[in-house]
Amino acid sequence: MTVTKPPPAAGSGLKLGVTLYSFTTEFINRRYTFEELLARVAEQNMGPGVEIVGFQSIRGFPVITEAFAERFRESMRLHRLTPTCLSINSDMVLRRGQMLSVEEAVAYHEPQIRAAAQLGFPVVRSQFAAPAEVLRRLVPLVEKLQVKIGPEIHAPLSIHSPPVLAYRDMYAKVNSPYLGFIPDFGASARNVPPSYLAFLKSQGMPEEIMALAVNIWRQPKDAQQKREEFTALAQARHVDPTIISALAVMFSILSTQEPRAWLEIMPQVIHIHGKCYDFDDRGIETAIPYEELIPVFAEGGYSGYMSTEWEGHLYSQASGFENVRRHQALCRRLLAQL
């Protein structure tokens, strides 16, 4: 399917914000509480959009007390922030080695979607672990609550991966404006972040195993296959499981879809994860081509929010605030150049 669009209008309606996931290090080390993070985001002008991961920011999630909801809405008003997206989880493998049934999965998603409505989030992010049938059955609820739902197209997936195609088929049949997709720009990477490779090296990662992983990562194959291929080869060489785990993450966080491929699903994009890892001296993201992605989303007419999502905390103790600042400076510059 090719979407024909009029020539790009000047500028873009794309709006900026941040997910508190970027501040995972600051939060889990108990340096900032949830409310302190919101205050800091506002103070540093990292909004107006705010996204949170329910199972990170809220104890007892998806149960939300009315007192908590009231405090949250008050924080949003006080700090002039806008709730954009609640990241919920499609935890299909709650029991190890066994998938939830469709009925169980629907029941698992429902309270999370209600939590979004209660807190004032217009969008929820779900995950492809849940089959399309789960979301199809949730349509009456999301339409009633007026909360849009979309799985995140995250590495190793692309818009043409079988699970994504299954959702696109279902969407074409159901045709609800409350169903969409959430691109994660880690799925359009051009490189593995140099800071990640430097970290692995500093931890004593054998260079030949790292090279094996990077070479497989660069191959033009399905990303999930690549992860499995690397894991099998490394296991055959009796590589330590902590090393396999550290490298297998590379395939789960970064893959190489062409930026322009997103145009094909642009009308269904309901939110974006502006993934980032590190920046060079000129402020360019070294792994993810924002200078290509931002113009593509402007051309496609996208006018929703993009949450800056710094994920360097997977391997680095660097400041989430500093990296979010750099990402937003880059995006503002690119938006101004349109």
Add this chain to the structure above:
Amino acid sequence: MDNNFSAFLLADQTLRAEAGSIGIHIRLPWYRALPLSTVEVASLLIDGHSVSGERIRFEINGRLWTLAQCADRIDEWWYVLDDGILHVDLAGLTPQTAYQVDLTLNLYPPYMPGFAWVTHSAKRLQVQK
């Protein structure tokens, strides 16, 4: 190999002496709450000696579970800001003495079928009353 959570996993500088056992405080080496069913103590060594799983109880939210019970607990959540405690049935550790604690914790993030997040941490911890 260490990951970015290794230094954080063993939360305390000490082993807490309890009646007939010791308590090891640990942090969840992940960004979000997980149910106990997705958490696995892969190995625990004290001064190089492996501790069998039957001698370990895991405490979270004020409740105690054997490691075998943890596998079924899809409704007992470990929140990211909370310490879990490994109670290890090990008498005879000498107070004020430091022991080498070597822990490997596997997490099976429940939206990532087939993926294991393996965190290893080793620290010398002193037994404190």
